[in-house]
Every structure is written in C-alpha cells, then in structure tokens.
C-alpha cells in the first residue's frame with residue numbers, strides 16, 4: 859500500500875513538473891516573437907537598406923569592387939536593380955527572396971538567406987518606389 863502511495867506521489871510530482879516545463883517553454887517562445895515584430899513602415903534607403911547591406915552584402919558589393927562589379931551603395935544602381943522588372947519581383951528582390959530565377963543573394967554556400975524581416979524591409983522599400991530616402 860505504502861509503495862503505491864509513494865509511486866502515485868512521485869508520478870504526480872513528475873507530471874506537475876512536466877506540465878510546468880511546458881508552460882514555461884511556451885512563455886519563452888512568446889517573448890522572442892513579441893520582440894521580433896518587424897516594422898516595415900517608413901523604410902529608409904539611407905538607414906534601413908544600407909544597414910542590411912552593411913551586415914550582409916558589403917564583403918562583395920562596394921564601390922570599385924572586383925567581386926561583383928555591382929555597387930549596391932550607389933543609389934542609381936540599387937534602385938535600377940529594384941525596379942527593373944526582371945525576374946519575378948525585379949532583380950534585387952528576386953535575388954534576396956531566392957525566387958524568380960535571379961542569382962541568389964547573399965551568394966555562396968557560407969551565406970544563408972537573409973532574415974525574413976530584412977527581406978520584408980527590402981520588399982517594402984521597393985514597393986514604395988525604391989526612393990532615395
């Protein structure tokens with residue numbers, strides 16, 4: 859009889875701990891998604907787009923560069939690629955979305971696709987006319 863009670867008590871304790879672990883786990887997951895809300899209103903070329911370039915594209919794309927010969931830091935160049943209507947979403951957006959047949963950017967096996975938020979910011983900037991803002 860005592861054994862049964864001990865077993866039941868142990869089972870109940872373990873069960874309770876497991877349930878709580880699940881609750882905590884859920885809480886943990888909710889925090890980052892709340893912090894990761896992606897603000898795509900008023901995306902600026904000089905601030906937001908250049909920050910994405912600095913972080914992800916600058917090893918290969920910069921003025922006078924001999925890797926790609928494409929200077930994305932030149933407004934005329936990047937806005938031209940954004941609005942050229944080539945591939946499915948224009949060259950720039952198709953490249954970072956990895957959709958529509960453009961060369962996939964960032965290039966190379968060591969360079970993963972951009973984070974969704976960065977892609978969404980570039981898309982918002984392009985859809986608002988790729989302005990020099």
Ligand code: HEC
Nearest residue numbers: 914915918925926928939949950953961963964965966969
């Ligand atoms: C590892 C080097 C490298 C990185 C990093 C890189 N690129 Fe490129 N990019 C190239 C090369 C090389 C080309 C020339 C076309 C080709 O070889 O695919 C190119 C071409 C392009 C083109 C033009 C494609 C065309 O068909 O005209 C765009 C747009 C572009 N890159 C955007 C980006 C963006 C945006 C990033 C950062 C998110 C990025 N690239 C990061 C190397 C790179």
